[in-house]
Amino acid sequence: MSTLNITLIQLRGMIGLTVLHQGEDYQVIEVLEQSTELVLMKLQHATMIQANQHGDAHRRVPHTVTIPVLTADRAELHPSFLALDLH
DSSP states (O other), rough: BBBOOOOOHHHHHTOOEEEEEEEEEEEEEEEEEETTTTEEESSSSSSSEETTTTTTEEEEEEEEEEEEEETTSSSOOOHHHTTTOOO
């Protein structure tokens, strides 16, 4: 694994980039600073049903996933982050 050498500024700079995650195209749409994760939105018109606060189907939203940037001990880059393929 790679040692930690990435900053929040560099992660924020990834917003808007297209990446390949598990064979699918996603776009980086947000950086979660507290947990140091990237939020990715699937680009191929995939939507999922979002529930409201009562658990009822509410609306269709783009499919999103979060990818941890750091391992649990925060000492190394997470394998899922390293596996992202930037376009």
